[in-house]
Amino acid sequence: MSNLLSNSASGTLGLLTDTEGGAARALQELERVYAGVVARNAGEIEFHQAVREVLFSLVPVVIRHPEILDAKVFERLCEPERQIIFRVPWQDDKGEVHINRGFRVEFNSSLGPYKGGLRFHPSLYLGIVKFLGFEQIFKNALTGMPIGGGKGGSDFNPKGRSDNEVMRFCQSFMTELYRHLGEYTDVPAGDIGVGGREIGYLFGQYKRISNRYESGVLTGKGLLWGGAQVRKEATGYGLVFFVQEMLAARGGSMDGQTVVVSGSGNVAIYAIEKAQQLGANVIACSDSNGYIVDEAGINLDVVKQIKEVDRLRLTAYVEHVPTARYVSDGSVWDVPCTVALPCATQNELDRSHAEALVRNGCKLVAEGANMPTTPDAIAFLQNAKVAFGPGKAANAGGVATSALEMQQNASRDSWTFEHSESRLSEIMTDIHSRCFQTAEKYGAPNNYVMGANIAGFEMVATAMMDLGLV
């Protein structure tokens, strides 16, 4: 069986250097695969979008390696190894019974146990879980760590629920999910709506029903019970380390940049923290109701207090910092900046937002969230020569640090904050180089989307072919 990695490394390859016939055939085959995915997964529009974005950046790989078509690698990649959907009954504080739906999509385990977060959000359905799980396969490969791809969650809305209600929900959720998990099988973490509190309740219930203190079964744990330093900060910090590399590749740095961040959750908060530490002025962030602009620089202590401790809305910021503005209509992307970091949710930055960013002088967009930028917005930004860092590379620091947490759990070790942060920084530098060099090698310099998709795909496809038809 041929090895995509060694073969593709052996020479310059690219759509531009290949015959038109080869490109046409590759495109035709990918169109066929994509049509099959749409037909088999009706209505799952986010999943279609994620698959489309990956498939059509792989044309140069298909030209060079037609054997992956015969081995049906694309069809296998687009079909999860296992999908679990289950009922989650729970009672609120008044005794009323609620029924939610739980999901876990175990997408691909060629490189290691399924790894990917759990999302609790009322909008969650199978199409979103599958888009996230699909993206996770390539992201996890890019980290260079031995982890496969998966994702899960529930349409449960934790907003406004008491700690006891969240605990009862998490216990019910884990009562079904635990049978599918294990440190060598499937290792969830957090995502939207699932932070340290939820991971604690989930781990507590797993421990109770399995009668095992199996630390490596979940990541994002508290430091006293098997968690790792820097995991909480990792996605946001990693994003900024990646941005630093992107800027350095263009002769710039974070120092002096004006930064706008969307969201004010886990990823956003720690992206702001690292950007500020590196000398940037972060002037705006948002939640799902509106955004704040603080030209003097966001006071992160206030944001942390509001979001992490008090669990309030961002409107509370202007009560603490009266010089700031709260805006409830319009978009955070209307705020002029040189660096934009979407860190909230999928498809939050569309073409009109991209136009506003370019008009206002933005030079770099990097995704902290998963798939926050719509395909036409990405095309617009790339045409306008805005450096664009896709989430599967730029936000991979979270899952990479989760893999470091698993490593510490397996060896009963715990590393210092400084050591963990320097490992994260090295990993993000490596991911950047991998994407940058792969894009160049495939005739698309500076195209991080192609670089990330191809580099991740090469690793996963090679492993899939090595492991046979499983």
Ligand code: NDP
């Ligand atoms: P959090 O729940 O901590 O924060 C989410 C933030 O995004 C909140 O400010 C929330 O506002 C906002 N938001 C959520 N949904 C919407 C929406 N539909 N419209 C507008 N704003 C919205 O989640 P995370 O910070 O963990 O995750 C953010 C993104 O980063 C997600 O795309 C996630 O998949 C991705 N990601 C997270 C990783 C992690 O380690 N946590 C790792 C890699 C990617 P509000 O409170 O008003 O809902």
